[in-house]
Amino acid sequence: DGELWLDDGTVVIVANGAVAYRVYKGTLGSVSPVFRDLMADSNLKDSELMDGVPVVHVDDAPENLRHFLNFLAQPRFDTIHPMSTFPLSYASLAAVGRIGRKYQVESAVHAVTSRLLRFFAPPPTLWVDAIRSWSDRWQWWKEHNALEIQVDDAIDAVNLIRLLDEPAALPFALYLCSLCDPVQLRDGIVQEDGSIARLSDEDFGRCVRGSLFIAQASHGILQYAIGSMKQGRCQRLRVCTPVLVDYMSRAHAAGMVAESYPLSDVFIRLNFRNPEPDAYALYSGQLCSWCKEELCSWSVTAARDIFLKLSRMFDVESDTLVGRSAF
Numbered sequence: 001d002g003e004l005w006l007d008d009g010t011v012v013i014v015a016n017g018a019v020a021y022r023v024y025k026g027t028l029g030s031v032s033p034v035f036r037d038l039m040a041d042s043n044l045k046d047s048e049l050m051d052g053v054p055v056v057h058v059d060d061a062p063e064n065l066r067h068f069l070n071f072l073a074q075p076r077f078d079t080i081h082p083m084s085t086f087p088l089s090y091a092s093l094a095a096v097g098r099i100g101r102k103y104q105v106e107s108a109v110h111a112v113t114s115r116l117l118r119f120f121a122p123p124p125t126l127w128v129d130a131i132r133s134w135s136d137r138w139q140w141w142k143e144h145n146a147l148e149i150q151v152d153d154a155i156d157a158v159n160l161i162r163l164l165d166e167p168a169a170l171p172f173a174l175y176l177c178s179l180c181d182p183v184q185l186r187d188g189i190v191q192e193d194g195s196i197a198r199l200s201d202e203d204f205g206r207c208v209r210g211s212l213f214i215a216q217a218s219h220g221i222l223q224y225a226i227g228s229m230k231q232g233r234c235q236r237l238r239v240c241t242p243v244l245v246d247y248m249s250r251a252h253a254a255g256m257v258a259e260s261y262p263l264s265d266v267f268i269r270l271n272f273r274n275p276e277p278d279a280y281a282l283y284s285g286q287l288c289s290w291c292k293e294e295l296c297s298w299s300v301t302a303a304r305d306i307f308l309k310l311s312r313m314f315d316v317e318s319d320t321l322v323g324r325s326a327f
């Protein structure tokens with residue numbers, strides 16, 4: 001590999017018999033006890049030589065190892081720090097996490113898990129209260145975390161989170177999986193290295209059952225919001241109150257005829273959903289602006305409640321998990 005071939009490097013690492021990287025033995029050994037063993041004099045004494053330098057073979061995908069060794073060639077693990085604004089692709093974060101864990105590079109694994117937790121365990125108030133549409137919110141969240149990631153990367157992320165044993169990040173990652181195309185969710189996503197990221201049968205089941213809970217909860221939000229109305233600042237109760245009564249029965253009916261909302265909009269304020277729920281589109285225009293605002297704000301209260309129950313909906317260990325990053 002031209003990019004990762006240090007002319008005075010002291011060891012050549014060959015990934016999958018295909019791509020060779022020449023790096024400094026001392027640097028690699030200083031972060032990884034596994035590599036230190038592989039490169040021990042006793043293990044290298046009969047090894048083949050390339051340009052006079054001993055060769056170590058490993059069975060990792062070349063792309064993954066390149067991402068990893070890049071951090072080593074010019075040590076930049078600090079750029080993975082959760083508060084860092086250094087833009088990182090999900091693929092490189094995942095590769096460093098996996099290689100780092102396999103070769104026991106604590107500093108890399110720690111940085112990756114912190115960054116994963118920051119992205120996949122957002123505090124409910126930060127996530128739910130953001131007054132944005134889904135697409136704006138997703139964009140904002142990626143920029144806020146300086147992570148280049150697609151929603152369907154969540155499929156690989158669930159497996160990575162399991163590997164790194166960071167269950168607090170699972171509920172939100174499984175929720176993002178539930179937003180993926182169902183066939184893609186079943187068949188998996190082709191990764192940079194050609195492998196396919198697919199959920200385990202258990203997590204696939206969790207995701208499908210969780211989606212049903214979320215869809216159900218989504219209907220409940222509208223009814224909860226209408227039922228909670230106090231109309232304390234309403235200037236024209238005689239108009240707004242009957243509208244709300246009609247609205248309530250319509251919301252019940254919508255639940256019965258299974259009017260479907262995009263699951264991505266569950267945690268979005270009513271007036272920022274796209275498309276607007278039928279009943280909301282029909283009645284909200286007839287409410288005074290105070291009542292309309294109160295309704296939308298109750299929808300956020302309800303959404304916050306549901307967000308806190310994500311771990312239960314997706315059947316992930318215990319519901320105190322979300323709390324770890326929330327409080």
Ligand SMILES: [Zn+2]
Nearest residue numbers: 234240288291
């Ligand atoms: Zn009103």
